[in-house]
Amino acid sequence: MTKDALLEERISEWREYFRRRQAVKPADIDELEDHLRSQVDALSEAGLDADEAFFVAVKRLGSMDSVAREFAGEYSERLWKQLVVAPGAEAASPVVQREALVAIGLAAGAAIAIKVPELFGVHFDGPDHNEAFYAHNAMILVLPFFAALFALKRGMRAAGWFALAVPFVAAALIMNLMPFAGISNNVERQTEILSVIHLPIGLWLTASLFAYVGGRWRSHDQRMNFVRFTGEWFIYYVLIALGGAVLAGFTAFVFRAIGFNPEPLIAQWIVPCGAAGAIVIGAWLVEFKQGVIENMAPVLTWLFTPLFTALLLVFVATMVVTGNAISVEREVLIGFDLLLVLVLGLLLYAISARDPQAPPRLFDRLQLLLVIAALVVDVLALWAITARISEFGFSPNKTAALGLNILLLINLGWSIVLYTRFLTGRSPFKALERWQTAYLPAFAAWAWVVVAIFPVIFKYQ
Amino acid sequence: MNIQKDLVAASATPLVLAILSEGESYGYAIIKRVSELSSGELKWTDGMLYPILHRLERNGHVEAVWGKSETGRSRKYYRITRAGAEQLDRQRREWHVVDQALRGIRTAPADASKRGSDDSKTEREKS
Numbered sequence: 001m002t003k004d005a006l007l008e009e010r011i012s013e014w015r016e017y018f019r020r021r022q023a024v025k026p027a028d029i030d031e032l033e034d035h036l037r038s039q040v041d042a043l044s045e046a047g048l049d050a051d052e053a054f055f056v057a058v059k060r061l062g063s064m065d066s067v068a069r070e071f072a073g074e075y076s077e078r079l080w081k082q083l084v085v086a087p088g089a090e091a092a093s094p095v096v097q098r099e100a101l102v103a104i105g106l107a108a109g110a111a112i113a114i115k116v117p118e119l120f121g122v123h124f125d126g127p128d129h130n131e132a133f134y135a136h137n138a139m140i141l142v143l144p145f146f147a148a149l150f151a152l153k154r155g156m157r158a159a160g161w162f163a164l165a166v167p168f169v170a171a172a173l174i175m176n177l178m179p180f181a182g183i184s185n186n187v188e189r190q191t192e193i194l195s196v197i198h199l200p201i202g203l204w205l206t207a208s209l210f211a212y213v214g215g216r217w218r219s220h221d222q223r224m225n226f227v228r229f230t231g232e233w234f235i236y237y238v239l240i241a242l243g244g245a246v247l248a249g250f251t252a253f254v255f256r257a258i259g260f261n262p263e264p265l266i267a268q269w270i271v272p273c274g275a276a277g278a279i280v281i282g283a284w285l286v287e288f289k290q291g292v293i294e295n296m297a298p299v300l301t302w303l304f305t306p307l308f309t310a311l312l313l314v315f316v317a318t319m320v321v322t323g324n325a326i327s328v329e330r331e332v333l334i335g336f337d338l339l340l341v342l343v344l345g346l347l348l349y350a351i352s353a354r355d356p357q358a359p360p361r362l363f364d365r366l367q368l369l370l371v372i373a374a375l376v377v378d379v380l381a382l383w384a385i386t387a388r389i390s391e392f393g394f395s396p397n398k399t400a401a402l403g404l405n406i407l408l409l410i411n412l413g414w415s416i417v418l419y420t421r422f423l424t425g426r427s428p429f430k431a432l433e434r435w436q437t438a439y440l441p442a443f444a445a446w447a448w449v450v451v452a453i454f455p456v457i458f459k460y461q
Numbered sequence: 462m463n464i465q466k467d468l469v470a471a472s473a474t475p476l477v478l479a480i481l482s483e484g485e486s487y488g489y490a491i492i493k494r495v496s497e498l499s500s501g502e503l504k505w506t507d508g509m510l511y512p513i514l515h516r517l518e519r520n521g522h523v524e525a526v527w528g529k530s531e532t533g534r535s536r537k538y539y540r541i542t543r544a545g546a547e548q549l550d551r552q553r554r555e556w557h558v559v560d561q562a563l564r565g566i567r568t569a570p571a572d573a574s575k576r577g578s579d580d581s582k583t584e585r586e587k588s
Contacts, residue, residue: 031488031511031537034530038489039507062506070512074519 007050011036018064023072036061096288103149103284110145110280111273114138125267132192134272136175139200142276144168146283147211153287154214163215167207171199174452179460190396191455198400198450204230205444223437228352229286231297231345236282244274298353301346302363305370308346312373319380326384333401336381340408343374347415348436356429360422368419375412381405396458400450407446411439464503473505473513475556478549481523481541487530488514488537514539522548 011033018029036057043053061067072078114124117137123129147164156164180192212229213222248266255262319325326332350367382405389398418435421427480486480494488510495503517523522545530536541549 028511028515030535032508034487034534034536035489035492035507035511037534038530060507062508066506067508067511070509071515074512074516 004050007040007054010051010054014058018068021064021068021071023075023078024068025078028071032061032067099153099284099288102152103280106145106149107277107280107284110142111277113141113145114272114276115269116141124272125264132180135196136180136199137172138276139203140168140172140175142279143200143203143207145276145280147207149280149283150208150211150214150287154211156211156215160210160215164207164211167203167210171203171451175199178455180455189461191458191460194396194400194454195451198447202444202447202451205440205447209440209444220434220437223440224352224433227348227437227440228295228297229283231349231352232286232289232295233282235296235300236285237278240278240282241275244270244278247274295353297349301349301353305346305350305363305366308343309366309370309373312343312370312377316373316376316380325387326381333381333385333397336377337401337404337408340374340378340381340405340412343370344408344411347371351429351433351436354429356433358429360425364419364423368416368423371412371415371419375409375416378405378409378412382409396454396461399458400454403446403450407442411436411442469503469505472503472556473510474517475549475552476503477510477513477517478522478541478545478552481539482546482549485538485540487539491539517545521545 014036015029015033018024018032019026036054039057039060040050040053043056044050048056114134117133118124122133124134147168151161151164175195178195180189180195209223209226210217212226213219216222248270251266251270252262255265326336347367347370350363382402385398385402385405389402414435415432418427418432422429422432476495476498477491480491480498483494486494488507491514492505492507492510495505514523514525518525518539521542523539523541525537525539527535528538
């Protein structure tokens with residue numbers, strides 16, 4: 001009996017090793033196992049004990065590497081990891097199927113939620129459309145479904161669900177009770193636009209993060225996972241959006257061909273419902289593919305870090321040579337803030353994909369150069385903004401830009417210190433990672449300040 | 462006698478098809494049969510048989526069904542198809558041609574090998 005148990009254990013170990021070979025599917029392993037057992041039985045009858053029989057049988061089967069290589073030669077498509085698994089395949093377990101149904105249900109919920117206001121006469125499109133309502137509330141309508149996806153998946157308790165509701169309720173109250181005049185009135189309402197821009201960021205860094213990490217928002221590793229997730233999610237969202245654009249294009253084309261105006265169909269249904277549903281579907285795909293497919297964000301980071309470093313260096317050099325200062329218009333300020341946030345993103349994703357134990361490499365030096373260049377640009381932008389503010393006083397836009405630039409200045413400055421320490425071997429890489437994850441709440445807090453406090457301070461101008 | 466790897470690989474497909482033309486079978490039994498037929502001279506690495514069987518299955522030369530072994534284990538049984546039988550026929554003819562050619566040389570006078578190599582030498586010198 002114990003002999004049998006030992007054999008069973010050896011066979012299950014052997015299966016486990018084989019399972020790691022991508023080209024060999026469980027059904028193939030079943031077949032090989034039958035072979036192995038037949039061989040073991042035959043050898044046992046010939047007088048070998050179970051253990052010897054097992055080892056001889058395994059040896060005759062050939063090395064796992066070469067068998068797996070033969071299978072790979074035969075099934076080359078198996079080396080391309082397939083995300084959406086065909087029915088009947090091993091990954092389509094009941095759990096995965098249930099999750100897929102939940103995700104599709106929540107995506108449909110998000111798509112419906114964005115259309116619910118129509119029932120109450122608030123139109124997204126058309127002559128009496130209320131653009132402001134959608135600008136204020138789109139994220140508040142859709143993101144709860146995203147949050148619910150992860151709250152369900154992580155098995156969040158009631159307290160977690162309540163905590164999760166707080167940012168949404170707060171956002172709904174702020175956006176709908178503040179006496180904004182409405183964007184569509186064509187009057188420049190800086191605070192309102194600022195609130196609309198910062199709300200998604202504020203919600204993402206609070207509610208989405210909280211749901212994704214299953215309430216364990218204090219954990220730095222979990223926050224880093226959320227950063228990784230965000231990068232992948234963004235890429236998936238863009239890909240889905242491209243597909244959606246093709247779909248919308250063909251919708252327009254086929255209906256025009258029969259003399260039917262497809263505009264309302266596209267503008268009122270495909271675009272808003274698709275954009276809302278894709279938030280949830282993208283999240284589910286990223287969560288599902290985790291570990292199946294290489295992360296894309298670090299690859300893009302690796303590709304673009306040298307290019308952005310070059311851009312920033314050339315830009316600074318041009319500024320020095322020509323003596324031209326950055327002009328302080330809203331678009332320019334937003335553009336520079338986006339550029340700096342993007343650099344921070346490059347830094348974050350490089351960190352997220354890096355093995356903290358690995359020694360410094362050339363890429364790390366390049367990264368440091370990028371961060372230094374970004375810091376210089378940040379200082380130049382700050383200079384331009386403060387010069388403007390001292391001349392004309394504080395406006396909401398300039399104050400928001402000032403705040404973000406200071407936030408970035410602190411982040412980039414300390415990153416440079418930590419990076420230099422790492423490159424000179426005086427501190428571990430983990431310190432830099434920890435600094436970045438520790439800094440996330442600062443961005444969240446700032447976003448909420450702009451959303452909720454700016455309108456009050458600046459009297460809704 | 463140690464049969465070269467290349468030859469083992471080349472002969473694997475016709476052998477498998479030929480064994481399956483005797484009737485339905487499964488991996489372990491096929492290997493045992495190969496060993497019997499060649500009096501133990503043809504040694505396969507057992508694991509290599511399966512990719513070959515799967516390729517034959519994908520090409521439609523054999524078909525496979527999951528069944529049960531006599532002890533109740535799941536076991537994949539293979540059966541030759543009409544296309545497989547045709548393929549076997551073709552391969553048999555090819556092997557026959559090779560075999561005939563080799564026999565033709567073997568039945569030649571005893572110093573054939575020596576003369577053969579001399580011939581090839583002069584051939585090379587000419588060119």
